[in-house]
Amino acid sequence: MTSFEELAKASGLLGFTGFDLYRIAIPMREPFRISSGEVAVKDSLLLKVNGGDAFGWGESSAMPGAFYSSETPDSCWEELSTVVLPALAGREFPDMVSLEEFLKEQSQSAFVRVAVETAAWELLARRRGVSLRSLFSIADREVVSGLAVGLYDTREELREALERYRPRDYARLKIKIKRGQDVELVRAVRQWLPDVPLFVDANADYGREDFATFQELDAFGLMMFEQPLARGELEASAELQRLVRTPVCLDESIETADDARRAIQLGSCRIVNIKLQRVGGYLEALRIIEICSRGGIPVWMGTMPELGIGSAQALQLAAHPAFRFPTDVEPSERWYEDDILMPRLSLANSQLHVPAGPGIGFQVDERKLEQYCTARKTFKT
Numbered sequence: 001m002t003s004f005e006e007l008a009k010a011s012g013l014l015g016f017t018g019f020d021l022y023r024i025a026i027p028m029r030e031p032f033r034i035s036s037g038e039v040a041v042k043d044s045l046l047l048k049v050n051g052g053d054a055f056g057w058g059e060s061s062a063m064p065g066a067f068y069s070s071e072t073p074d075s076c077w078e079e080l081s082t083v084v085l086p087a088l089a090g091r092e093f094p095d096m097v098s099l100e101e102f103l104k105e106q107s108q109s110a111f112v113r114v115a116v117e118t119a120a121w122e123l124l125a126r127r128r129g130v131s132l133r134s135l136f137s138i139a140d141r142e143v144v145s146g147l148a149v150g151l152y153d154t155r156e157e158l159r160e161a162l163e164r165y166r167p168r169d170y171a172r173l174k175i176k177i178k179r180g181q182d183v184e185l186v187r188a189v190r191q192w193l194p195d196v197p198l199f200v201d202a203n204a205d206y207g208r209e210d211f212a213t214f215q216e217l218d219a220f221g222l223m224m225f226e227q228p229l230a231r232g233e234l235e236a237s238a239e240l241q242r243l244v245r246t247p248v249c250l251d252e253s254i255e256t257a258d259d260a261r262r263a264i265q266l267g268s269c270r271i272v273n274i275k276l277q278r279v280g281g282y283l284e285a286l287r288i289i290e291i292c293s294r295g296g297i298p299v300w301m302g303t304m305p306e307l308g309i310g311s312a313q314a315l316q317l318a319a320h321p322a323f324r325f326p327t328d329v330e331p332s333e334r335w336y337e338d339d340i341l342m343p344r345l346s347l348a349n350s351q352l353h354v355p356a357g358p359g360i361g362f363q364v365d366e367r368k369l370e371q372y373c374t375a376r377k378t379f380k381t
């Protein structure tokens, strides 16, 4: 058994005295567009889990529509408020593994379970007066951040966006591509920013018939091709990886530790992007890290992007030595007009500072929470 599994088994009795579920809407600085859709307001669910002497915060950060996953903020709100939280209220669990099993019985959705799972871990960390990093035995280090930009109608708009968002303040740049907006886009960005480490994220837009596009992109020395093919296309992804030198990175394809195991066996990727939201929390993320480490596959920390709570949770894990590429977590003001976290996430020398302190290390600003709250439900035992 690995150290984190022992920790999860020995985490101690978990009982919940109540839950506060908030629905939050914060305007984005500009609409974010990828190959499957566009979003202009960040609609997120925040969950405060109360456990007598301590509390923890969680976030459920699905995108609206069929933007990234089949889950949406509406479906997650419905499941959390009518099924999961009523089932949890008043229940006790001997350890985190039992809680995780119970959550899987209540909901098929990682985006639903992650809110409770991560909050329960923070509750345990706060109860011990330590950060999540310390709880997971991860040594403190600054986390290096990368800039991600969405799709734009014209190359000129992309260039203006790159000027606004200052890629040189970060350790690398990731741009989104889709069919018809790829090779020439990369060529242009390479000309504008020849010295900036660069890669592309296709968000599953391509198929076998497009392999030639990636063979062309192979000439640009990109750090990786993120999720070229559809979620279930692990065999085709292995074919693509055999055709190109650039490492293929899987994001949408890796929802569980079993997905990671299969992808590594097939040779479907050489890098894995880990998102707490997509895998349902810290325990599954740690299992994926373990499998990737054993398979010699480096990982990095992705984002939806989440609001501050989800971002701070990601930063706690991103200090793990298996994370070998800059994270997609960016300062709060990169995406949003405002946030509910204190202090704000800030960038210096391409690094994100994580305050020392229990749990996620940050505090929730209750005044901002009220300001941006569009719905609220409280559950008490």
Ligand SMILES: [Mg+2]
Binding pocket: 201, 203, 226, 227, 251, 252, 273, 302
């Ligand atoms: Mg991605």
